[in-house]
Amino acid sequence: MAGYKGSNINPQKFERGQLKIIIAILPLALFMLLPIIFIICHAFKPMDELFAFPPKFFVSRPTLDNFTKLMKASQTSGIPLSRYVFNSILVTIAVVGGSILLSTMSGFALSKLKFKGKFAIMEVNNMALMFVPVAVMIPRYLTINVLGLTDTYLAHVLPLLAMPVSLFLVKQFIDQVPDALIEAAYMDGAGDLRVYFKIIIPLIKPAIATSAILAFQQVWINVESSNLYVSSEGFKTLAFYMNSLASANNTVAGQGVAAAAGLIMFIPNFLLFIVLQKSMMNTMAHSGIK
Amino acid sequence: MSTKKKTKKTKIGQHESGNKTAYAFLAPYLILFLTFIIIPTVIAIGLSFTNFNTIEMPSFKGFLNYVNLLTRDDIFMEYVLPNTILYALIVGPGGYILSFLLAWALAQLPKVPRTILALIFYSPSMTSGVAMTVLWKIIFSGDQTGYLNSWLMRLGIITEPVIWLIDARYLLPIVIVVALWSSMGVGFLAMLAGILNADESLYEAAAIDGVKNRFQEMIYITIPTMKPQMLFGAVMAIVGTFQNGLISVQLAGINPTPGYAAQLIVNHIEDYGFIRYEMGYAAAVSVVLLGIVYFFSTVSKKLFQEKN
Numbered sequence: 001m002a003g004y005k006g007s008n009i010n011p012q013k014f015e016r017g018q019l020k021i022i023i024a025i026l027p028l029a030l031f032m033l034l035p036i037i038f039i040i041c042h043a044f045k046p047m048d049e050l051f052a053f054p055p056k057f058f059v060s061r062p063t064l065d066n067f068t069k070l071m072k073a074s075q076t077s078g079i080p081l082s083r084y085v086f087n088s089i090l091v092t093i094a095v096v097g098g099s100i101l102l103s104t105m106s107g108f109a110l111s112k113l114k115f116k117g118k119f120a121i122m123e124v125n126n127m128a129l130m131f132v133p134v135a136v137m138i139p140r141y142l143t144i145n146v147l148g149l150t151d152t153y154l155a156h157v158l159p160l161l162a163m164p165v166s167l168f169l170v171k172q173f174i175d176q177v178p179d180a181l182i183e184a185a186y187m188d189g190a191g192d193l194r195v196y197f198k199i200i201i202p203l204i205k206p207a208i209a210t211s212a213i214l215a216f217q218q219v220w221i222n223v224e225s226s227n228l229y230v231s232s233e234g235f236k237t238l239a240f241y242m243n244s245l246a247s248a249n250n251t252v253a254g255q256g257v258a259a260a261a262g263l264i265m266f267i268p269n270f271l272l273f274i275v276l277q278k279s280m281m282n283t284m285a286h287s288g289i290k
Numbered sequence: 291m292s293t294k295k296k297t298k299k300t301k302i303g304q305h306e307s308g309n310k311t312a313y314a315f316l317a318p319y320l321i322l323f324l325t326f327i328i329i330p331t332v333i334a335i336g337l338s339f340t341n342f343n344t345i346e347m348p349s350f351k352g353f354l355n356y357v358n359l360l361t362r363d364d365i366f367m368e369y370v371l372p373n374t375i376l377y378a379l380i381v382g383p384g385g386y387i388l389s390f391l392l393a394w395a396l397a398q399l400p401k402v403p404r405t406i407l408a409l410i411f412y413s414p415s416m417t418s419g420v421a422m423t424v425l426w427k428i429i430f431s432g433d434q435t436g437y438l439n440s441w442l443m444r445l446g447i448i449t450e451p452v453i454w455l456i457d458a459r460y461l462l463p464i465v466i467v468v469a470l471w472s473s474m475g476v477g478f479l480a481m482l483a484g485i486l487n488a489d490e491s492l493y494e495a496a497a498i499d500g501v502k503n504r505f506q507e508m509i510y511i512t513i514p515t516m517k518p519q520m521l522f523g524a525v526m527a528i529v530g531t532f533q534n535g536l537i538s539v540q541l542a543g544i545n546p547t548p549g550y551a552a553q554l555i556v557n558h559i560e561d562y563g564f565i566r567y568e569m570g571y572a573a574a575v576s577v578v579l580l581g582i583v584y585f586f587s588t589v590s591k592k593l594f595q596e597k598n
Contacts, residue, residue: 009397009398009485009486009488009490009493010397010401010486010490011398011399011400012400013400014400014403018398018399018400018403021395021398021399022399022403024395025392025395025396025407028392029407029410029411031471032410032411032413032414032471032474033410033413035414035417035422035425035426035429035471036413036414036417038425038429038437039417039422039425042425042428053434053435053440054435054440054444055435055436055437055440057437101318102318102319102322103319105315105316105318105319106315106316106318106319106320108315109312109313109315109316110316113311113312113315114312115309115312115313116309118312121316121320124328125323128323128327128328129522129525129526129529129587130525130528130529130583130584130587131327131331131529132529132532132533132579132580132583133533134532134533134535134536134556134559134560135334135532135556135559135576135577135579135580135583136327136330136331136333136334136576137559137560137563137564137576138334138337138559138563138564138569138572138573138576139329139330139331139333139334139337139573140326140330142330142333143325143326143329143330143333147325158322158325158326159326161319161322161326162319162322162323162326162327164323164327165476165526167319191311192311192312192315193311196315214476217416228564246423246424247424247543255424255428258424258425259424259425259428262417262422262424262425266416266417266422269416269417270413270416273409273412273416274409277405277408277409280479281479281482281483281486282483283483284476284479284480284482284483284484284519285483285484285486285487287480287483287484287518287519287522288480288484288516288517288518288519288520288521288522289518289521289522289525289591289594289595290518290595290596
């Protein structure tokens with residue numbers, strides 16, 4: 001008892017006591033990191049290093065060969081790589097923008113407006129946090145068929161727009177906006193739309209950033225829509241193309257291309273998270289289900 | 291709009307603009323939510339009572355699919371269910387406890403090392419997809435040029451290369467390791483934020499009141515103060531665990547996995563739904579899956595939800 005002062009949560013500076021923690025989690029951190037380092041190394045390996053025996057983990061003479069090969073592979077397939085890139089960017093922007101709009105609008109209504117059925121809707125949305133999309137692959141496929149969305153961009157976009165987790169986090173965040181602020185705006189004669197745009201949106205930027213990350217992560221690597229809902233090659237996304245390239249290249253020579261493809265898919269996700277991680281942590285502080 | 295003026299004398303915080311505007315704000319979300327989450331779930335339940343092969347109209351079969359699942363489907367009982375239970379128990383609670391412990395450890399570090407380590411732990415959850423699976427395939431490649439085989443042979447642990455991804459003994463453990471590797475997702479971040487946001491005076495008070503060590507502190511202070519985040523993390527862990535099951539087919543390269551060694555419930559759904567086109571039966575399996583997820587989420591709620 002004598003010296004125990006309680007652990008220091010979120011310490012300001014480095015102390016020797018923290019070394020124990022770092023040493024304890026370092027092996028695990030290495031295990032988590034190795035596959036990522038491996039994919040980076042592998043993507044830059046020249047042919048002879050891919051074939052090297054015994055295999056080498058690190059790259060010694062990095063080249064861009066795998067990336068140029070990846071570009072060339074698309075020239076032979078008839079659909080230019082730029083088409084997949086364009087499709088992916090279009091679909092990603094639509095899903096990220098759309099889901100932010102939907103989550104913030106409904107989050108605002110659920111948090112600050114009064115209407116019938118509010119608690120029921122919140123309850124159903126909380127239940128939907130447990131929703132496992134793979135469990136309803138088949139009915140979703142049927143729904144998209146019935147709606148006539150097959151082979152359109154909408155088939156990539158619409159199923160991902162309503163994200164229960166995103167709405168949940170945004171709503172929790174809007175709960176933190178002081179009611180007095182909103183009341184004052186109404187007193188000044190502002191309507192709901194004005195309050196939403198002028199007060200809510202500027203105050204919940206961290207939640208919007210989080211919503212953006214979550215939506216991006218879903219849509220950017222999503223292959224389900226390209227596999228099931230879209231049959232014409234020209235409407236498929238980069239994620240689909242990269243995955244088909246990766247699974248088609250099972251030879252040693254193809255592994256480098258697969259690694260390059262994996263890296264290209266990973267980097268945007270990673271950068272976005274680095275840029276927005278502060279906002280994300282800020283939102284997560286209010287993520288609790290009460 | 292004129293009704294708005296009348297209702298302005300509201301209780302604090304709940305602005306009554308009449309139901310109309312609120313519904314207008316909610317409508318786009320609700321329509322898509324209904325179309326792609328609620329209706330598919332209802333259809334899944336409906337189809338599970340039918341015999342549907344996508345060509346003919348579904349015909350009503352009552353509980354036949356469920357009865358067959360429990361009594362006739364040897365593969366489900368012999369492989370899929372035990373595999374899923376083993377996988378879910380290790381990846382679900384295991385990944386969850388690991389996320390919590392890591393979040394707890396990281397919270398005690400200063401900002402810069404904490405952010406770097408959090409990024410390392412969170413990164414794998416961003417890599418899902420077949421492209422990443424190919425990299426695992428290279429690591430676990432079955433001949434002597436495979437990385438794991440080569441290392442183990444150099445260390446003298448094995449003498450013959452092991453066919454990791456075909457051998458029924460190793461496939462499921464590998465799937466579990468890969469799933470654990472990518473399990474530090476949103477729930478992990480939520481718990482980290484939850485611990486960081488705790489009131490520091492609580493910790494000081496606890497130390498004065500006789501909390502002796504970090505472990506006691508974790509049980510008596512940290513967990514009780516962040517129950518809501520613990521629950522959010524638990525729900526995310528459960529959903530992530532089952533959603534991640536698809537990697538077993540990606541790693542093995544075929545569905546069903548060799549000897550059904552790593553066949554999980556989501557692979558069973560895909561097998562019946564999109565390979566055999568027995569969609570009614572696949573829907574019944576889906577409903578069982580949703581039931582399992584619901585059950586575990588309810589258990590988590592019992593554990594962590596604060597009573598009002």
